[in-house]
Amino acid sequence: MSLYEEMGGRATFENLVSHFYALVATDPVLRPMYPDDDFKGAAERLLMFLEQYWGGPDTYSQVRGHPRLRMRHAQFKIGEKERDVWLSHMKSAV
Template identity: 50%
Template sequence: MTTFYDEIGGEPTITAIVAAFYRGVAGDEVLRPLYPEEDLGPAEERFRTFLMQYWGGPTTYSDRRGHPRLRMRHAPFAVTPVAKEHWLTHFRAALDEVALPPEQDAQFWDYVTHAAQFMVNSFE
């Protein structure tokens, strides 16, 4: 069975998307303060392995960290509607950079827009 992960090019594609995303986050005045680590590398690794697993790739994320429990893991951080919009801006740019075929781009974008809305936990 071919997974969405396979269809989009597997690890190299997910790696390119996540790397482009974190280049945006690194200079973002709203998002960067939400990352307590000075080095974004560990966050990038977690996000990369999560997306790989989510789309049907290796289960490295769960093997290392257990169930994703995304809302719980993000609870310590104020994810505001403004932060969500910044997050989506960088993710859109990352998807544009890798230029997936339109149908796959739409499927990926649909997932991240819903996930981003789900993660909003503060209106301060």
């Protein structure tokens, strides 16, 4: 059994991502990074990434290729403040 399965599988990660983006959607620091209210697309990508990272399906790589996180986030201005807020919301979601 993978760690992904031990953690509860897809349902666990769907709940985590849902909670995380509920916080992001109302956050004054992170909210501006989603000008088109594209939380659904962002949530789907994060779900696929987390599932793959924790030993679940490798859907992220099949759909998006190598994660290349630095490249994918290069368009955003992410400093210590943004990092800390993101981590705080992720900690709350977990």
